[in-house]
Amino acid sequence: xxxxxxxxxxxxxxxxxxxxxxxxxxxxxxxxxxxxxxxxxxxxxxxxxxxxxxxxxxxxxxxxxxxxxxxxxxxxxxxxxxxxxxxxxxxxxxxxxxxxxxxxxxxxxxxxxxxxxxxxxxxxxxxxxxxxxxxxxxxxxxxxxxx
Amino acid sequence: xxxxxxxxxxxxxxxxxxxxxxxxxxxxxxxxxxxxxxxxxxxxxxxxxxxxxxxxxxxxxxxxxxxxxxxxxxxxxxxxxxxxxxxxxxxxxxxxxxxxxxxxxxxxxxxxxxxxxxxxxxxxxxxxxxxxxxxxxxxxxxxxxxxxxxxxxxxxxxxxxx
Numbered sequence: 001x002x003x004x005x006x007x008x009x010x011x012x013x014x015x016x017x018x019x020x021x022x023x024x025x026x027x028x029x030x031x032x033x034x035x036x037x038x039x040x041x042x043x044x045x046x047x048x049x050x051x052x053x054x055x056x057x058x059x060x061x062x063x064x065x066x067x068x069x070x071x072x073x074x075x076x077x078x079x080x081x082x083x084x085x086x087x088x089x090x091x092x093x094x095x096x097x098x099x100x101x102x103x104x105x106x107x108x109x110x111x112x113x114x115x116x117x118x119x120x121x122x123x124x125x126x127x128x129x130x131x132x133x134x135x136x137x138x139x140x141x142x143x144x145x146x147x
Numbered sequence: 148x149x150x151x152x153x154x155x156x157x158x159x160x161x162x163x164x165x166x167x168x169x170x171x172x173x174x175x176x177x178x179x180x181x182x183x184x185x186x187x188x189x190x191x192x193x194x195x196x197x198x199x200x201x202x203x204x205x206x207x208x209x210x211x212x213x214x215x216x217x218x219x220x221x222x223x224x225x226x227x228x229x230x231x232x233x234x235x236x237x238x239x240x241x242x243x244x245x246x247x248x249x250x251x252x253x254x255x256x257x258x259x260x261x262x263x264x265x266x267x268x269x270x271x272x273x274x275x276x277x278x279x280x281x282x283x284x285x286x287x288x289x290x291x292x293x294x295x296x297x298x299x300x301x302x303x304x305x306x307x308x309x
Contacts, residue, residue, distance in 0.1 A: 052208040054167035094300035139239030
């Protein structure tokens with residue numbers, strides 16, 4: 001990663017323009033060329049330095065249902081329960097965390113009813129209560145990392 | 148196009164960009180020709196989705212682990228419900244916080260109603276940042292904690308409208 005890569009990452013976590021030649025517009029501001037900018041983004045994606053380039057959708061605003069859920073899983077059953085929970089396609093990500101509530105996952109479904117049904121099914125399959133923590137209000141989603 | 152047709156078009160745009168934007172000098176024209184629509188209309192729909200917040204932003208998502216931000220702590224706070232709007236905005240404005248949400252308490256298991264994701268290069272750095280937030284909030288906080296992730300058990304992108 002060199003200085004230009006860093007400047008590309010810092011700038012493109014902001015707004016990528018919607019116009020006919022957006023790469024050219026950004027390239028001018030970064031003091032580089034359109035083709036160099038495209039090549040750099042492709043390389044950083046291939047390399048895994050970037051995980052995505054494109055529109056970031058807001059699932060709830062798109063009409064989907066989303067919730068953060070937590071479970072208190074006994075240590076000796078942890079891996080087996082993780083496998084059960086992960087087998088649901090509605091589980092988008094799942095993290096182990098160092099707390100009494102040790103399993104944290106995000107459920108995403110097309111509707112609130114589907115989300116509730118999935119949640120109940122996870123409780124049934126695992127025999128462990130799921131704490132459902134849907135967001136009530138969002139104050140900030142920045143995800144902006146300076147390099 | 149009527150409202151239904153536009154909604155259908157928006158859905159097709161979302162599906163066509165789930166994997167990202169084409170790395171082409173004219174990415175929106177490329178996409179428009181894929182979908183068989185006028186590039187001007189496609190760009191108008193994207194601008195509208197940005198304006199309405201259906202698209203948060205268009206740009207890159209870096210792999211924060213690769214950038215050296217290897218520690219992420221989910222800080223959780225128990226604050227008075229009547230003050231949460233003010234406190235939430237105050238915490239969300241800090242540049243060390245990437246997400247900040249009000250979520251319900253689930254007593255007796257879960258007393259915390261404010262969540263703020265804090266990233267850093269190490270656990271120590273994250274803990275220092277959490278302490279800075281605690282000092283900022285002072286006695287408006289009844290208790291707080293920080294939960295570190297110890298393992299990623301599953302990570303897939305959110306699939307929308309598919």
